[in-house]
Amino acid sequence: MPSHDVMPDMELYQPLQVEDAVALADRLGSRAWLLGGGQDTYGWLKDRAKTTEAMIDLNGIESLRGVRETADGIEIGALTTLTEVATNTLINERYGLLSSAAGRVASPQIRNAGTLGGNVSQDVRCWYYRRGLDCYRAGGNLCYADTPEGMNREHAIFGASRCVAVNPSDTAPALVALEASMVLTSVDGERIVAAEDYFVGPAIDIENTTALRTGEILTAVRIPSTWANATFYFEKVADRNVWDFALVSMAVAMKMNGSTIEDSRFVCGAVECKPRRLTEVENAVRGRNRDESTAASIAELASRGARVLAHNQYKVPLMDSLVKRALQSA
Amino acid sequence: MNPKITRRRFIKGVIFSATAATSGAGYYIATAASSRSAGAVERLISLSVNGRTRRVDVLPQETLAHTIRYRLNLTGTKLACNRGECGACTVMIDDVANYSCSLLTHQVKGREITTVEGLRAANGSLHPVQQAFIEELAPQCGFCTPGQVVAAAALLIANPNPSREQARQGLSGNLCRCGAYDHYLNGVMRAAELIS
Secondary structure (H helix, E strand, C coil): CCCCCCCCCCEEECCCCHHHHHHHHHHHHHHEEEECCCCCHHHHHHCCCCCCCEEEEHHHCHHHCCEEEECCEEEEECCCEHHHHHHCHHHHHHCHHHHHHHHCCCCHHHHHHCEHHHHHHCCCCCHHHHCCCCCHHHCCCCCCCCCCCCCCCCCCCCCCECECCCCCCCHHHHHHHCCCEEEEEECCEEEEEEHHHHECCCCCCCCCCECCCCCCEEEEEEECHHHCCCEEEEEEECCCCCCCCCCEEEEEEEEEECCEEEEEEEEEECCCCCCEECHHHHHHHCCCECCHHHHHHHHHHCCCCCCCCCCCCCHHHHHHHHHHHHHHCC | CCCCCCHHHHHHHHHHHHHHHHHHHHHHHHHCCCCCCCCCCCCEEEEEECCEEEEEECCCCCEHHHHHHHHCCCCCCCCCCCCCCCCCCEEEECCEEEEHHHCEHHHHCCCEEECHHHCCCCCCCCCHHHHHHHHCCCCCCCCCHHHHHHHHHHHHHHCCCCCHHHHHHHCCCCCCCCCCHHHHHHHHHHHHHHHC
16 A cells, blocks of 8 residues: 655645634635644545645644533543543543543554544544545445455444444543533534534444534533543453554443442444444443342343444454443442 | 565565655655645744754645654654554654654644754763663664654653553553563663662
8 A cells, every 4th residue: 555755735724713723614615624633634645545635733722722620511622632631630530431531542642642622533444445445435335344355353333334434433432421512613603512413323424423514623522510420431442452443442431329320321432433322231220230240131232233244243242241341340 | 464565565665665755855845835825834934853943944744754854864763654653753742752753843833842862961971761771772673762762751751750560651652573662661660760
């Protein structure tokens, strides 16, 4: 696969204010590419698998960085680095689930550059698509992964519609579990979208992983106090502890009353093109004790309805096991 | 991934792409000064590298690794994978480790860039990490070493007294294909002693 030291020529804009950035995004429309930490972007451009005429670099906008307390929870600027998200005291104290997830992204250097907004808005990692092949997601009319010869070990077991890629984000399941909402800013003002609706599968939009529209910029992530200081469980299973994307990840928030689970959110990553909420598991554990017997009787609900491909059957027991471990480890 | 890529073909590919990159850079210098839309970045910028201010002509799409190696001739920083997956190009931006292959040079205007060349003291003596790596025979082939040195130096700035596990985490973004990881960790632990 050809890769190049130098990216193709492009215009680079470095606005310092959100207003300037949204004005640019509006003016340039689909000609422009929004740049956060760039850790997803540069590969596309170096490989010539995607190109852009113009780049709007959001890194100079100071107001998009940092964690603020709000009347109901916290607001995290979209350009806040993953290292900051993983180590910030406020997030660590109240929303440890998100800290754990952010701390498991890629490698230390990538977390130092990568942003929360970029992590949740990144494109899928299906290698056929990343290679620049004309698959459904790239506007073509076939899928290379879902074929008898296809290499689909990392691909979806839920929600496939022509495309079988999964959402690779580690922080996305945690944000859905915490009932976060995304602030999308454009020249027309702000639009607030629940994290659960921010991520979209191929049946809704096969070319995008998020509900972000052309001309809009993800400026902040808000987390309500609903799940603050709840009992959390996060686990990411990947081939290597560093760099690799999740094979399956599990983000769980539980409100406990003694050893009883009063309410919970179970969200699974890397099994679908969006974080998958396990509502059947949530309903089944309500009012039950967090113990071995609950774990044993409920875990298999996690993967119910899965449709496996040739090489990803292992994701079914893996999903069940992660739910089991979330319910066991007190 | 592709079984047809033999070692010979791979090496030929590397030689070819290096040539292509060199001629490509010349092409951009010759032509890219043409029409830029209003509001886009200026190409002539100042960078603060290893304590010195350097004026340099930088393409909008240029990565920091490219600028450091091919415009400033600081070739201690290595380009290996060029896609944020190996750590050989690690430099410090305001004392924080970053992959220079995965940053645009235009993003680090006004920030302090430290490459492996900038670690030695004013009197020329080695940085404690470099000294410790020598004493512990940390490198084997040495290609990943500049990245390992910078990553370790950044770790010790953030945490001057790391546990071995913290050091392992701190250096986890740097691959070593000789597998000299434990030797590098010995080096980091000794460097921490030298500093304290």
